[in-house]
Amino acid sequence: MIGLYLTAPYLVYLVIVYAVPIIQGFRISVLDYVYAAPGASVPQPFVGLKNYRKALSDPLLRRSFLNILEFLAINVPLTVILGMTLAAVLAKLSRMKTFFRSAFFVPYVTASIAVIGVWYFLFSQGGLIDHVLGSWAPNPSWLVNSKLAMVVIALEVTWKQLGFYVLLYLAGVLLIPDSLYEAASIDGAGPVRQFRAITVPALRNITILVTTLALIVGANLFAEPYLLTGGGGPNGATMSPALLIYQKGVEQGEPGVGAAIGVLLTLFILLVAGAGAGARRLVQAREAA
Amino acid sequence: MRNGQYGRTLRRLTTYGFVTLGALASIFPLYYMVVGSLQLRADSAFSGLIPKAGNLGLQNYRDVNKAISLLPSLGNSAIFTLGTVVLTIVVGLPAGYALARLRFPGKPAVAGGLILVLVLPFQVMMIPLYILAVRDYGLADNYLGMILPFAVNPAAVLIFRQFFISLPDELFDAAHIDGAGEVRTLLLVAAPLTKPAILTASVITFIGPWNEFLWPFLITKKHSMQPLAVSLGEYVSTNAATAANPYGVILAGACVLAVPVIALFLVAQRYFTSAALGSGVKE
Structure with missing residues (x-):
């Protein structure tokens, strides 16, 4: 029984901060909810799926979901390849391991807002990147170019988070028994073969985790499209679901629509995660055959 | 024999070359943040990478301080952050202990809830939580309101749980034989x-x-209540364009925001182990 008392505060917290808002979210999404002063009673009529229809008819919503996919297409391969390789190399280092580990991890602990400041400077028109590229500099410039703005955001987030994933992969690499590598090298397998035949498969679970976390990060993007590209611009090219929820639900005073997008976003995440799991099973089945 | 030695040297060179390149790519933007914050006139040319004596100073720091008063903002950040850390320990530690060592009714519900909140995208509940916090809980422009969604970090609860699982059973058996109850234990x-x-x-x-x-x-709508990340973010989105050297002013604010965390990380980095991060996300 004492366990119940020890966890009671946490349980209360989970109810107040998670359970109640999640239920409220569903409720608000089917109401014509109006912001009112605290204590004032305003009618909040039931409107069925009207908010959902309104949300779905907005081309920006589709754009924002496609932007998550574009984000994943850039972020996941880069993170998996670089994270795995850097971790495998890091595990073999005999000297300066701590230095390199820290160097990779520093961007992860740096505030997004600070990072956004530097990328704003780097990728502005006539910024350092343009100077390096010379006549190859894109026109229109990076952050106002509807084809490139999302790429810049995806690269920024990948860069910022990579150190975290390197540490996750490193934990996995350190668990692989040395005897596997010794046996492989007796069989004449070089470092590249060893990496592909031993390291990559052993880290499969971490790769699944990386993909899942990337999906959540993509859905949650807010500060980058809000500040780096001036509110999801150009023309919604960097619009994210989180930013859209904020614009509809808070700025434009339509909390019902904002809450409905929240529900749709959850479904979308479950769908993409499910598709990922299905694809994995298919690949595994083919490998087994 | 000879060949093998060359091969090994070459391999070591490639290895160190690769991680050095990675480390440079990691650190370079942060270096550029500091350099840019010290430039009196924004210098985005390649040669601007090396600070020049004639274009160096603290004017951007004075300007950002004038625009968003750094000290009160840092104070708000500190209260917001320390409040979260304290609540995480006070509420999360006993919960982690109970989840690791005790049996009690409702344990699966707590454990399940913990995993759920770890993977739930926060933005899904952004609107309802905003409405609840502001209207029903009355927490607008209030430290408790800022802390609320972060108050008990689920990753920390998992770290506590993992830690108590790793302690040897004998330790607890001995205490129980001596007649200590769970709370005393x-x-x-x-x-x-x-x-x-x-x-x-x-x-x-x-x-x-x-x-x-x-x-x-x-x-937070009141500027006097905003943590530094928020006041700097609002400055970027609204007023920055009016500054003489907007990049420099933003980067000065970015440095002030980034330095405390980077310093904490470098001092406490042995606590950022792979294992700890792993236990926060493994299950």
Whole structure:
């Protein structure tokens, strides 16, 4: 029984901060909810799926979901390849391991807002990147170019988070028994073969985790499209679901629509995660055959 | 024989070359942040990478301080962050202990809830939580309101749980044979050993609220209540264009925001172990 008392505060917290808002979210999404002063009673009529229809008819919503996919297409391969390789190399280092580990991890602990400041400077028109590229500099410039703005955001987030994933992969690499590598090298397998035949498969679970976390990060993007590209611009090219929820639900005073997008976003995440799991099973089945 | 030696040297060179390149790519933007914050006139040319004596000074720091008064903002960030860390320990540590060592009714519900909140995208509940916090709980422009969604960091609860699981059973059996109840066991046996777990959980929890933009941005309308990440973010989105050297002013603010966390990380980095991060996300 004492366990119940020890966890009671946490349980209360989970109810107040998670359970109640999640239920409220569903409720608000089917109401014509109006912001009112605290204590004032305003009618909040039931409107069925009207908010959902309104949300779905907005081309920006589709754009924002496609932007998550574009984000994943850039972020996941880069993170998996670089994270795995850097971790495998890091595990073999005999000297300066701590230095390199820290160097990779520093961007992860740096505030997004600070990072956004530097990328704003780097990728502005006539910024350092343009100077390096010379006549190859894109026109229109990076952050106002509807084809490139999302790429810049995806690269920024990948860069910022990579150190975290390197540490996750490193934990996995350190668990692989040395005897596997010794046996492989007796069989004449070089470092590249060893990496592909031993390291990559052993880290499969971490790769699944990386993909899942990337999906959540993509859905949650807010500060980058809000500040780096001036509110999801150009023309919604960097619009994210989180930013859209904020614009509809808070700025434009339509909390019902904002809450409905929240529900749709959850479904979308479950769908993409499910598709990922299905694809994995298919690949595994083919490998087994 | 000879060949093997060359091969090994070459391999070592490639290895170090590769990680050095990675480290440079990691650190370079942060270096550029500092350099840019010290430039009196923004110099985005290639040669601007090396600070020039004639274009060097602290004017941007004075300007950003004038625009968003750094000290009160830093104070708000500190209260927001430390409040989160304290609540995470006070509520999360006993919960982690109970989840690791005790059997009680409702345990599966707590464990399930913990995993759920770890993977739930926060933005899904952004609107309802905003409405609840502002209207029903009355927490607009209030430190408790900022802390609320971060108050008990689920990753920290998992770290505590993992830590108590790793303690040997004999330790607890001995206390029980001596007649100590669960609360006495937690306070007298387990708690004194938890210092490393508390430190790990604290530094990992610290990063979240200190760097957070969206939630405190939603819940604070008064500038005097905003943490630094929010006041700097609002400055970027609204006023920066009017400054003489907007990049420099933003980067000066970015340095002030980034330095405390980076310093904490470098001092406490042995608590940022792979294992600790792993236990926060493994299950």
